[in-house]
Amino acid sequence: MAQITLSNLAHTYAPSGEQESDFALKTLNHVWQEGGAYALLGPSGCGKTTLLNIISGLIMPSHGRVLFDGTDVTGLPAEKRNIAQVFQFPVVYDTMSVRENLSFPLKNRGLAGAQIQARVALIAEMIGLEDILDQKARGLTTDAKQKISLGRGMVRESVNAILLDEPLTVIDPQLKWELRTQLKSLHRELGHTMIYVTHDQVEALTFADTVVMMHEGRVLQMGTPESLFETPKHTFVGHFIGSPGMNFLDASIEGNHAVINGQPVPLGANYRNPCGHTQIGIRPEYVQFTADGGLPVVVRHIEDLGHRRIVHAELERSPILVSVPEGCPFDSTMTQVRFIPEKINVFTDSWRVEGETF
Amino acid sequence: MAKIQNNKAWLLVLPVLVLVAFSAVIPLMTVVNYAFNDTFGNNQFFWNGLGWFEEMVRSERLHAALGRQILFSGIILAIEVPLGIFIALNMPKRGFWASLCLVLMALPLLIPFNVVGTIWQIFCRIDIGLLGRGMTALGVDYNYTNDAFDAWVTLIVMDVWHWTSLVALLCYAGLQSIPDAYYQAARIDQANRWDIFRYIELPKMSGVLLIAVLLRFIDSFMIYTEPFVVTGGGPGNSTTFLSIDLVKMAIGQFDLGPAAAFSLMYFLVILLISWVFYTVMVTRDAGGDS
Numbered sequence: 001m002a003q004i005t006l007s008n009l010a011h012t013y014a015p016s017g018e019q020e021s022d023f024a025l026k027t028l029n030h031v032w033q034e035g036g037a038y039a040l041l042g043p044s045g046c047g048k049t050t051l052l053n054i055i056s057g058l059i060m061p062s063h064g065r066v067l068f069d070g071t072d073v074t075g076l077p078a079e080k081r082n083i084a085q086v087f088q089f090p091v092v093y094d095t096m097s098v099r100e101n102l103s104f105p106l107k108n109r110g111l112a113g114a115q116i117q118a119r120v121a122l123i124a125e126m127i128g129l130e131d132i133l134d135q136k137a138r139g140l141t142t143d144a145k146q147k148i149s150l151g152r153g154m155v156r157e158s159v160n161a162i163l164l165d166e167p168l169t170v171i172d173p174q175l176k177w178e179l180r181t182q183l184k185s186l187h188r189e190l191g192h193t194m195i196y197v198t199h200d201q202v203e204a205l206t207f208a209d210t211v212v213m214m215h216e217g218r219v220l221q222m223g224t225p226e227s228l229f230e231t232p233k234h235t236f237v238g239h240f241i242g243s244p245g246m247n248f249l250d251a252s253i254e255g256n257h258a259v260i261n262g263q264p265v266p267l268g269a270n271y272r273n274p275c276g277h278t279q280i281g282i283r284p285e286y287v288q289f290t291a292d293g294g295l296p297v298v299v300r301h302i303e304d305l306g307h308r309r310i311v312h313a314e315l316e317r318s319p320i321l322v323s324v325p326e327g328c329p330f331d332s333t334m335t336q337v338r339f340i341p342e343k344i345n346v347f348t349d350s351w352r353v354e355g356e357t358f
Numbered sequence: 359m360a361k362i363q364n365n366k367a368w369l370l371v372l373p374v375l376v377l378v379a380f381s382a383v384i385p386l387m388t389v390v391n392y393a394f395n396d397t398f399g400n401n402q403f404f405w406n407g408l409g410w411f412e413e414m415v416r417s418e419r420l421h422a423a424l425g426r427q428i429l430f431s432g433i434i435l436a437i438e439v440p441l442g443i444f445i446a447l448n449m450p451k452r453g454f455w456a457s458l459c460l461v462l463m464a465l466p467l468l469i470p471f472n473v474v475g476t477i478w479q480i481f482c483r484i485d486i487g488l489l490g491r492g493m494t495a496l497g498v499d500y501n502y503t504n505d506a507f508d509a510w511v512t513l514i515v516m517d518v519w520h521w522t523s524l525v526a527l528l529c530y531a532g533l534q535s536i537p538d539a540y541y542q543a544a545r546i547d548q549a550n551r552w553d554i555f556r557y558i559e560l561p562k563m564s565g566v567l568l569i570a571v572l573l574r575f576i577d578s579f580m581i582y583t584e585p586f587v588v589t590g591g592g593p594g595n596s597t598t599f600l601s602i603d604l605v606k607m608a609i610g611q612f613d614l615g616p617a618a619a620f621s622l623m624y625f626l627v628i629l630l631i632s633w634v635f636y637t638v639m640v641t642r643d644a645g646g647d648s
Contacts, residue, residue: 058545077545078546079546079548083546087542089537089539091537093558094561095557108547108548108549108550152543
């Protein structure tokens with residue numbers, strides 16, 4: 001296990017890339033604490049796999065350094081870094097049995113037979129492979145194969161970090177949930193540093209203690225799942241996290257209230273007079289319908305999700321989504337919406353502004 | 359829903375049946391006819407039962423040709439398969455050089471068989487051929503027209519030149535289908551080069567490799583044109599393979615009965631081997647991955 005430090009790290013695939021747009025990964029400083037469970041979250045093509053492959057040594061970064069426990073490993077290839085990586089599609093050695101697959105990384109590192117047996121037995125039991133240990137890997141189902149890949153990643157005790165690159169993409173939805181829970185408990189039991197790449201916010205938010213949100217090669221925010229939900233640093237984070245994402249409304253900010261279409265909306269903090277393009281962001285969960293004392297909206301249609309309803313409405317021609325929980329009063333007289341002031345975030349030019357609480 | 363029965367559709371197959379009858383069935387049945395009958399001329403045939411087959415199975419001449427044939431197929435498989443794999447492993451994976459390699463590799467496969475024979479026949483002649491004269495100039499005692507060993511070496515080198523590309527191209531296609539993640543995982547697992555070949559590349563290539571072995575075996579087992587052009591089966595009978603012997607017997611000596619029995623057995627052997635290969639492939643796939 002190790003603490004992994006990324007120092008001024010950036011990467012471009014273009015040979016002489018000097019323009020910012022050439023960079024698949026923009027300059028980044030970050031420390032991954034020993035034993036942490038991290039998720040790298042972002043849409044496809046945002047650079048998260050590039051970042052993961054730089055940590056594992058499969059890609060040599062064009063700029064900056066990677067340190068494991070303070071030792072510079074930037075120049076070291078993947079096989080020398082003592083990391084484990086699980087890929088999007090199951091990688092198994094077809095002609096080997098499940099047991100041979102799991103012992104392969106240990107055997108290559110010259111461990112003693114008894115040690116290998118013990119470790120393989122332990123991991124197989126944790127992942128639920130003990131029944132098929134002596135079967136050939138060829139011909140197993142995709143999720144059994146992916147379990148083998150996971151197992152091969154976990155089998156080395158001394159590994160610096162376990163990197164998971166969208167490991168559940170090929171798994172059936174029902175099994176996904178099971179494997180995700182298993183991963184979480186494996187992390188607790190083994191205590192390895194784990195970095196989990198995904199574009200699925202549910203996976204990221206349930207697996208990780210710290211979520212790193214990426215977009216277009218830039219890290220937008222790092223924090224707990226809660227902070228990403230409540231106080232997104234960038235409108236993209238607000239938009240990406242949550243289902244549905246955050247509502248953004250153009251507004252002018254005047255101290256402790258915002259003005260939308262001439263109507264004042266109270267805010268939870270004092271923002272003075274920020275300049276630039278100002279918006280307020282409010283989660284659909286924090287918008288309430290009311291009969292009066294709010295902003296008038298026109299309801300377009302209602303999606304019933306069972307435990308809650310998503311109301312698609314328009315506020316002066318800009319769309320706004322409202323989440324109405326089950327049992328919450330909502331009828332045709334309620335044509336206005338009110339925002340919970342403490343839950344309103346203020347953004348200028350897409351970045352969140354910190355207010356002064358009074 | 360019940361299917362509509364309409365046997366008139368068989369009429370649509372009739373033209374094909376007629377064509378196949380004239381191109382394959384009737385000639386084949388003529389051969390079968392010759393194999394079971396004997397004649398003293400005047401187009402008068404009488405039943406000979408399994409007589410020709412018994413004669414052929416006991417024939418020393420046929421045994422010798424079969425022995426040479428098995429040896430030849432064995433040697434060229436032993437050279438072309440490992441060499442083809444080796445070339446495929448070392449070909450560039452993408453870019454200009456990959457395309458260039460593919461074109462160069464495909465060239466020998468596009469040359470007609472008798473042209474290949476002619477090229478090598480001339481190339482190896484000790485009076486005007488580049489290779490033959492070169493060898494002689496270097497002091498090597500080489501003459502494929504009167505030395506059996508030299509004739510064999512010439513034919514084997516020619517076949518390797520002509521057909522290794524096929525094995526290499528098939529293996530190359532198999533290798534190209536392996537996702538990068540396999541190699542990355544192997545690096546992380548600290549697998550050595552041999553392990554990567556043994557546990558990743560070979561299993562992923564095995565399907566196409568089996569096809570390559572099948573094609574090369576069948577082709578080499580039926581080889582006729584190239585040795586006929588280069589050595590004509592000589593010197594003596596040293597390069598008289600099954601098909602060359604068959605043609606000598608059927609057209610040279612006009613022994614149609616024995617030759618027909620011979621060719622039927624030859625055909626059945628090839629059919630049997632193809633069937634074994636096919637069965638192995640199918641059972642492998644059934645037990646294989648999705």
